[in-house]
Amino acid sequence: MERSLRTVSAGSPSEYIPVGAERAALLLAAYYRRRGEGENVARVIRVYGDAIIRMEGSAAATVYVHALQTLHGQLLHFRLRADADALNDRIRVAGIASAAEMKPITVERSIPRAEVEKFVEGVLMGNAREVLVRIALEFLPRRAQLVPALRQLQESAALLAMMPKSITDSFGRTVAVVGPASTDPEGRYIDHLSLRFGLSVP
Structure with a gap:
């Protein structure tokens, strides 16, 4: 070796x-x-x-x-x-x-105005607390859905799951480190959540 x-x-x-x-x-x-x-x-x-x-x-x-x-x-x-x-x-x-x-990739998608107005009207009903809770329920990924997906990802890429992962800012500086999945499962979950949240939010 x-x-x-x-x-x-x-x-x-x-x-x-x-x-x-x-x-x-x-x-x-x-x-x-x-x-x-x-x-x-x-x-x-x-x-x-x-x-x-x-x-x-x-x-x-x-x-x-x-x-x-x-x-x-x-x-x-x-x-x-x-x-x-x-x-x-x-x-x-x-x-x-x-x-x-990196090169920007843009994708256009048309949403009917009536559909947007109906969604906004439904979200904004009630007081400020109710609105915030409704937005959170609509857009935040659920742990019960993410954990099995994360486990499947770790099984299909076992070597990556064993390696620590450095988190960097926009300047490439390391600001945090996520440990291997076996010793830092919560860190892996939060990292996976942040990626899903970033991709899901319009």
Whole structure:
């Protein structure tokens, strides 16, 4: 496995695919951690990290920032906080570049005026408290619906469910970290809820 890590991490950045190095590094890090070999844990994670950093300028910014965020989460998972903190500036710069790469996609949908007026009239009936409760019931996703969907998603993408997830702001700075699904189920639920809420609200 050490040889595999060296091989997949030493290639040209233009040919580098982070999944191979990440997988090898995580397996080795877990093995060394079970043996209490902290220095080897740090070493293999840093080999993987160096390969990620070499992607700068050769990979698309969206791919690069995602790889950096994943690396940041793994560094925190293996208690290498100083290394994780050192990535923040790179993540911020890559996040800005990634946002600049994105292109807007617009979709038009026509809703009959009578349908809109009927909906608004029904929502606005009653006092302010009743209106707010009605809006919340209409638009907020329900936990009973989201939990099974989240569980199914985690089963279909088991590796992603095991990895911490970094939450970044519009400048690419890490503002929060969600742990693996096995140790931070509530954090995973809130993250999933925020994604669904953001996509559901007009």
